[in-house]
Amino acid sequence: MIRDRFSENIKEQMSSDEWLILEENYKSDENLKYESLFALSNGYMGIRGSHEDGTKNTLPYTYVNGVFDKSETFMRELAALPNWLGIKMYVEKQLIGVENCEILEYSRVLDMRRAILAKHLLLKDKNGRITLVEGMRFVSRAHVHRMCVRLYLTPVNYSGIVEIENIIDGSVINFYDAPRFKVKHTYVTANENLQKNGIYMEAATRDDHLHVGTGCYLEVYKDNKKLLRNRVFHAFGEQAVEFGDFHAKQGTCYQLDKFVSVYTQRECPQYEIHKKAADEIEKFMQDGVDAELAGHCGVYRVMWREANIEIEGDFALDRAVRFNIFHLMSAANEHEDRVNVGAKLLSGEEYGGHAFWDTELFMLPFFSYVFPETAQNIETYRYRLLDAAKVNAKKNGYKGAQYPWESADDGLEQCPDWTIEPDGTCYRCYVAKYEHHVTAAVAYGIYNYVKITGDMDFLYHKGAEILIETARFWASRCEYVKEKDRYEIHQVTGPDEWHEPVNNNLYTNYLARWNLGYVSPLLRQIEKEQPAVYRKLIEKTGLTKDEQKSWHCIKEKIYLPKKEGTNLLEQFEGYFDLENIIIEEYDKNDWPIRPKKLKHKKASQTQIIKQADVVMLMHLMGNEFSPAMMKENYDYYEKRTLHGSSLSPSVYSVMGLKVGDDSKAYRYLNRAAFLDLLNMQGNTREGIHAANTGGVWQTVVFGFAGVSLSEEGVLQISPHMPKEWERLTFRIHHRDSWLEIHITKENKVQTKLLSGKCKKVIIHGDEVIL
């Protein structure tokens, strides 16, 4: 048991192994990976799993979701905020830290059940003094403005004075380890005592001057007596430091609690931030760490009751799936509809904390089925930014609403037009210019969210308006080609970014067609059921019957490329004319090896693709294709997909199972589930792959458990359990109901209604009355 590595202080509350992720050696080269893996978030803020005592190879970032800044970079990105983790302990000026001491014992453990990061260090300094340092930290989900580090310090073979520095470090900069891209997004505006004691730092973003205040108070306890003496506060430029000391006796365990609070100008006027933080810490100290921790764990208990997936018989995968769910559910915010979920959650700076189509197509299904309130927030975020999407469309010469490829807080396009090469030259980046399918993803997300949750209120008052404006965008995006009497979308990039731009990407055209075709029947339904809502919608959008007619016309005549006389869908116009290279070799993990024929060619000259594109379409619109057609296309494209994106394997896994080719499904899931844990893409240091976490959930629930909704919205379950699994259990919300689903090795399904009124489900194609 992993918990046996810890002493009683930590051990007694620690979960069993299926909840624990262990780092069992300190290697500074792996710091950045573990900082991502061990990131903690409560939806409001996130902090990477850096060490309190400071190390090299660290990106010790704290983010508040939604606090962005651009400054001299190309985009508004999540600003690294003052790092409140710092606690340095010294004995006779020797830092008791992992890089200053010989490490006799080392464990750090992410306890996912309780959302805490625990550590156990036995350190020997240069003078032979041995110190046991244990502890844990959490970012409270019971009160999102409260964070805590608790350490237990025991001098093993000496007695002496322990000197402590309680630190807030405002010198953090984004991209700290990439000289060319380093940027500081904040400036320190206050560095002072929190109250009489304690430390407080306020920093503001450079563009918007949005202030963020961080307060910390540190105390040392033994038998409930406060021991920290000789406090001295120092404002060392961008470091707030409170010094203190206490006398430690050999063999005695001392408890250090660091109480932290963060507030921003979004929550209160600037002049009140300091007071807010100070008051919060005062209340936090009155409540005590134990009570706060109990509250925090209580919230997570409820969350896990919703979100946990148990895979019996496959311990490692069971834990890895849980790891993905943990990060996905931790980063999202159930209380706040101004923020989305970034492509790296709140665990890293890559992609600037921006929302992509990843949210709607990879993560939203999880939230819709498991945390519908969070899903509603994510959808409402898009509604809040509808006006900005209209500005985007107009700027680009289109009508309606064009959602940005990368979305921060203001809804304007954050995907940069230019990228800096390693040699310092700038090259034009065409992603935002050509890759428009995100607008279809937003529309599809609304459809899907409403279908799963039955949240008609959202549809009527927010979603329908978005759907009208996105349809309007697509109508303006299509061109009528007279000689062929059809509508086409030119110069566009589909999900496969290795062919950029193309004409008539099937995925994009198909989803545009779907959006255009979906609105009119919806409006007719609303007109009938909610005439007031309908009137308001028409009034607000100025939608006319003529415009609707034109949509119908486009929908009917939009070009959907296909190989004549076959079932083969063509990824884009002319794709089949490209050199027909296929993947013939696979590595030991069954991962496709880049074909040798590609060596001196660009992928764009061939049929080799980066990620699911036609297959992604079938994943979303499966009901519209025949099983044979799906199988044929799956087989074709599977041989040509190199999975250069983390968004690809899970889709192939789900679709493989759907078309009856489950040869790779289990391995795809394994790869996806361990993608970050084993740093398989080599870039986990830059944060957890958020879309992949949602993909893992989809692979289990939509793939192996075979969950889907019928056209009428009835829950269908047709599992294909892998031979490695004994039993699968999970819970999902469907409309008003909450169901627990057990699936046996033999694909037997047991459905239990936990709450609500769901009357029937379709299991293996048969209606079952609950």
Next chain:
Amino acid sequence: MIRDRFSENIKEQMSSDEWLILEENYKSDENLKYESLFALSNGYMGIRGSHEDGTKNTLPYTYVNGVFDKSETFMRELAALPNWLGIKMYVEKQLIGVENCEILEYSRVLDMRRAILAKHLLLKDKNGRITLVEGMRFVSRAHVHRMCVRLYLTPVNYSGIVEIENIIDGSVINFYDAPRFKVKHTYVTANENLQKNGIYMEAATRDDHLHVGTGCYLEVYKDNKKLLRNRVFHAFGEQAVEFGDFHAKQGTCYQLDKFVSVYTQRECPQYEIHKKAADEIEKFMQDGVDAELAGHCGVYRVMWREANIEIEGDFALDRAVRFNIFHLMSAANEHEDRVNVGAKLLSGEEYGGHAFWDTELFMLPFFSYVFPETAQNIETYRYRLLDAAKVNAKKNGYKGAQYPWESADDGLEQCPDWTIEPDGTCYRCYVAKYEHHVTAAVAYGIYNYVKITGDMDFLYHKGAEILIETARFWASRCEYVKEKDRYEIHQVTGPDEWHEPVNNNLYTNYLARWNLGYVSPLLRQIEKEQPAVYRKLIEKTGLTKDEQKSWHCIKEKIYLPKKEGTNLLEQFEGYFDLENIIIEEYDKNDWPIRPKKLKHKKASQTQIIKQADVVMLMHLMGNEFSPAMMKENYDYYEKRTLHGSSLSPSVYSVMGLKVGDDSKAYRYLNRAAFLDLLNMQGNTREGIHAANTGGVWQTVVFGFAGVSLSEEGVLQISPHMPKEWERLTFRIHHRDSWLEIHITKENKVQTKLLSGKCKKVIIHGDEVIL
């Protein structure tokens, strides 16, 4: 030859080994020592020998002599100023630095002749890329506001883009590695481009708001072509960083020059500092590094012509003596009379950069004989602070001028009344309260300086006034004890600080007596020779005949403790009544071992003393004691001195030779000469022991060469060459003359008049006409 470790770029100009101090391995534990050993100074500023690429275990301090700040500490101390050394070079984001790469070859060399610090590093990064980094830095003595780092970079086995950061780091704090004592003495007031390019940082001291501006410009050259591209300036809080890059080809050597300039508000109004620095750098770049380096080396050539001591036949000691002279002469300022020489020169933060009695008694003889202009500056510093010394006296209830035990820029006492213990408790520090002999040292310094240099102008217009005011102080410090009909000085500490306080410390009483007795004849002489000067002096000081009479009376009746009926001088009243413990064991270096009898006792209860006290008196006032008396006292106290201060061995060495006991003289000199090079006190990290450097010079010149002045001021030379030496050569100024002195193994003296009109010297007691 050490220079063979370098490639041609460095090698061809590098000196031969007797001028070089080599660090031949990188051990981060030794960083702080080498930072002191490799400190460079031009009198105006000093910078420790930290690495440009940043390491752990570093105190990368830059000081401008005379820029002090107190803030929340106990004293005004030299403020660590923004560090301008930083140059970081990256290849594919890998820092090419000593702690990030495998070190294949490593040498750093202090070239004392040219006052440059050179380096040769062959570094292999994690990707196997090997880079040769060589270079050198200097702090120009030709233009004290110019500093330079030049690096040569050669990619050995790769080509690629090298990214560079040119850095000024304003986050430095004093006592960075002592958590309890950390203090930041400055705050950053500007962080901006120097001009269009380049970086500029201005910081101000916290108490006086004295601004210090630092400008830097970095360029990369190949065949005189400027290569640095893509410059981007960043103000990262307290770091000014200019990014740039260039393309480096395998096997090609690129030259990086970093031009630096520092100005303070002492040299120009605050609003002009930035312009001053920018203009200086522009001129520096026009002149070029080679020209500046030539000028700098030219100044040092002249300085070495004055200061060098050649000891033939004893290579290691010859170089070690040179090392001490190098640091002593580098730190002092030949152009500036507002600054003194701190106890750690400009090479470390210990003792806050304060001047002690060390200046007058250990360093001033060197400057008086070798650099009389610098000596004059040092003496003028005391005159500038005469008014402050009067304030000190008044504050303590005395008359006249009492010089502070520790002196910074304002002349007020900087020796703290309180000291913080490691456990955080404050204890009362009595040094400033009781240790008053510094005021005698200042008076003696004037006497000695004038005697050596013949600078009567200084004596008339500055020195005499000081001597009157210090005599006045001593008169007020003495108490008349009626029952004994004598004057005494109670509650006082002599040089030996282990007996604190005592009554009637002989050293102090004797020097007070000397000061009181010296002034009246001097005034009579001035009255006769310079009546106008005399009138002015009397007017300014208000000195009356009655006061002079009272001084005479005190002088005649001051108590000078002595063992009745013997030649033995008593260190203080009652010393001989203390337990008579003597030193009986010596370690392998012939260094006294603390007597076992002292184990459970305080030294103050015994006759064991810290350092030369009676022997120090005899060193200063040798002419007043008979040879027999000197020998007897030397023998007595030598057995009781543990040399707990670096101010002790050199005095014992000189005096040992004088009294004919040269048994330990050579070993004392060795110890003193290698004190810092071999870190024999374990605290070289805190800076070079300045008094010891002067002591080393005195040991060679006054001790082994036997240089002294007769009462009439005639130069006397009576060498006692150690058997290890073949020949000794040095040059000294004496009054208007400059002499070169050669001494052979057989103590034969050859004196050459280099300039001036000196007519005779006394060699081995015999007058020799030049």
